[in-house]
Amino acid sequence: MMSCKGCFSHYCILLGTPVGAQCPVMIQPNVPVVKFEDPLLVNCTSSTDQTKIMGWEAPYGGTRKEDVTSVLLNITSAYTWDLGPLCYITFLDGTQCEEEVPITVYQMPQSVSLSQSNQDNPMVEGKKYQMRCDIVNVAPSRNLSVYWHKGDKIIHIDTFSNVSSLQPLNQSSAFELTAGREDNGSRIWCEAALNFGPSGPDLPPMESKSHDMIAVEVPADLKISLNCTATGNPLPVYRWSLPPAMQKMMANQPVLTLSVPFVGTYNCTASNSQGTRTKSFIVTDAPSSRPGTTAGILMAVFLAVVLILGCVVYYKQRKPTVTSC
Incomplete structure (x- = not known):
């Protein structure tokens, strides 16, 4: 039987x-x-x-x-x-x-985002930064790979092959980045992909928004001009927030020229009746990493993640509006 x-x-x-x-x-x-x-x-x-x-x-x-x-x-x-x-x-x-x-x-990620644990923006040459890539609601995690990009290079890869759960989970990948002079103008982002081998489907990866690194080195014996010019109607009014050593300086103009730059943050706000935009400049000591470079060299770093000022406030069809950028 x-x-x-x-x-x-x-x-x-x-x-x-x-x-x-x-x-x-x-x-x-x-x-x-x-x-x-x-x-x-x-x-x-x-x-x-x-x-x-x-x-x-x-x-x-x-x-x-x-x-x-x-x-x-x-x-x-x-x-x-x-x-x-x-x-x-x-x-x-x-x-x-x-x-x-x-x-x-499988389930594709709901979202992929890049964050910086220490909110020390912008990045300064020679300093280490803890970056984190968050992947939301992806399955299965064991097939997930996270690729870290800087410019046109992959600088780090994370996998999760030891995760046994087959259901959707939130995952994160951490990476310590040391900012270098060559990173000026580079884009940094992370990318999440589900990989099933050569016999499986080839699924498109999902990218985070990129972070930009913008740094300009300026010798200390030269003047620094911080340009905060905006055009608008009504004409914008400018207000600067300066480091403590600069507080006695008149700062109600769009371009601030520093003959003796002091280390610190310079925030410029342009506003009129239709809105406000802010641009930040950070002047910081740059570490010497090149023969012949003096310790007095400064780095003027423009914070690109903040709302950039190249905006125009104007009248359109006789009604004041704001175009943001």
Whole structure:
């Protein structure tokens, strides 16, 4: 008397004598990957002429057929994250074998964002910065790779192959960046990609917004001009917030010329009745890293992440409006 091993979709697999761990079947696609809630077809083909019955044991889409050499698993919607159907064969002599087919159910990230733990903007040459890339609601994490880009180079790669959960999770990748002089004008961003190998689907990666590094070195014996000019109607009024050593200086003009630059933050605000825009300049000591460079060299760094002033406030159709940038 045979007993029932498992019942799925009204079909049962009858226990016989197993013939060994290796089952003579071929699975197509050989690496099944499906997006969550999408349909999937998987074909199981027998490579032996001793096949009597073939079938699929699965939570849904199970089937059983006699006198066939292949059976098709039809998943109308992959609504669970853990799919491991079994393709089985009953041979003419009554023995059975089965092959588990792992199916990867994936979900693209909901968002990818780049942040800086120490809010010391802008970046200064020679200083270390803790960067973090956050990936929200991605599955499965074990197939996730995070690529860190600076300019046209990949500078770091993180993987999460040790994460066993198949359900969507939030993941993060940390990277310590040392800002260098060559980084002037470089873009920094992170990119999240799901990789399923050469036999799996080639999914497009998702990028974060980039951070810009803008640095200008100025010798201390030269003047520094900080240009905060904006055009508008009504004409903008300028207000500067200066380092403590500069507080006695008149600073109500759009261009601030410093014959003796002091280290610190120079914030300029241009405003009229229609709005306000702010631009920040940071003057800081630059470390000497080049022969012949004196310790008195300063770095004037323009904070590009702040709202930049090249904006125009004007009348349009006789109504004052603001164009932001």
